[in-house]
Amino acid sequence: MALLDQWLERLRSVRDRLIANPRFQRWALKNPITRPLARRGARAGLDLAAGFVYSQVLVACAQLKLFDILRDGPLSLDALATKLALSEPAARRLLEAAASLGLVERRGAKYGLGLLGAAFAGNRAALAIVEHQPLLYADLADPVALLRQEKRGALADYWPYSDGEAPESLSAQQVGPYSAFMAATQPMVAQEALDAYDISRHRRLLDIGGGEGVFLAAAGARAPHLQLALFDLPAVAARAKERLEEAGLLSRADIHGGDFLNDALPEGADVATLIRIVHDHDDASALKLLRNVRKALAPGATLLIIEGMSGVKGAEPLDAYYGFYTLAMGRGEPRRVEEIEALLREAKFGKFRLLRNALPALASILVAEAV
Numbered sequence: 001m002a003l004l005d006q007w008l009e010r011l012r013s014v015r016d017r018l019i020a021n022p023r024f025q026r027w028a029l030k031n032p033i034t035r036p037l038a039r040r041g042a043r044a045g046l047d048l049a050a051g052f053v054y055s056q057v058l059v060a061c062a063q064l065k066l067f068d069i070l071r072d073g074p075l076s077l078d079a080l081a082t083k084l085a086l087s088e089p090a091a092r093r094l095l096e097a098a099a100s101l102g103l104v105e106r107r108g109a110k111y112g113l114g115l116l117g118a119a120f121a122g123n124r125a126a127l128a129i130v131e132h133q134p135l136l137y138a139d140l141a142d143p144v145a146l147l148r149q150e151k152r153g154a155l156a157d158y159w160p161y162s163d164g165e166a167p168e169s170l171s172a173q174q175v176g177p178y179s180a181f182m183a184a185t186q187p188m189v190a191q192e193a194l195d196a197y198d199i200s201r202h203r204r205l206l207d208i209g210g211g212e213g214v215f216l217a218a219a220g221a222r223a224p225h226l227q228l229a230l231f232d233l234p235a236v237a238a239r240a241k242e243r244l245e246e247a248g249l250l251s252r253a254d255i256h257g258g259d260f261l262n263d264a265l266p267e268g269a270d271v272a273t274l275i276r277i278v279h280d281h282d283d284a285s286a287l288k289l290l291r292n293v294r295k296a297l298a299p300g301a302t303l304l305i306i307e308g309m310s311g312v313k314g315a316e317p318l319d320a321y322y323g324f325y326t327l328a329m330g331r332g333e334p335r336r337v338e339e340i341e342a343l344l345r346e347a348k349f350g351k352f353r354l355l356r357n358a359l360p361a362l363a364s365i366l367v368a369e370a371v
Contacts (some may be wrong), residue, residue, distance in 0.1 A: 153328030
């Protein structure tokens, strides 16, 4: 095996030197056999170099409500310029850029929704994520300084619990922005998880770090017999109580406030969920959390970890996105499934199953059993 690895590494070295050679690059573009591959590589390089501009075009479309404006049908340039509060030249520049990205499309003398734009128009949660991104973009203005930890990321202030100091004392004002953002984006994660896992097989669900109760409400709608419980910081738990009361679910739900790293979690659930929680913590904190969860669960109870995971087919770019997002946030990291399983094993969980789901780029669902 070692000899094979050596030969493979030699071949990769030859490949790397060849592709790095400008004369070979020109030859590959001229050769009809290699030209399609060379063009795909050039296009991939362009997309990487220009990707920030693409994302800013999308942000502008979202902030200007372009997709909402076009939902009822195509409009002329002058009509769109008026609705967008832009000059006609500026509107044309935005619309042509959006058309090049599939967000809108030209329809004669008018502009209508493109396939991607139509998808965004029908997905409020995805648009909430897009409108959240400028915080990350600001932190990435100097990525080397961020990597060297020479500056504090704006995302660290947006997620005030990330510094780890007395998170349970955060005020309603401090938790409001991120709680609202999580609530706005949680529906698509909830749908993905509940389509992949039959929550109705259980009698009591505990959502740890459950935010404003969006997942709990979705699970309760899927399984009318299911008893519900939520644990989050006190100021967040108060928001969850209001939401669940509005949804008519408070009579089935127990809401608990506290610090899930240090306070005892409520017992009695036969299924618990950690949704977009584990990757927000370093290994030591993640293990502490999982051990705390294990204390609250009886042997045989189920734990679902629902978040983006590295190394899953269809979710390959997550290392880039979550790697830098958590760096700007100040803690956490994306993990491979086997790395999460290793932490779970230390916390006395076993019988792992990674479920198949439609959109692993959004979230994967790892099932574990308390042993």
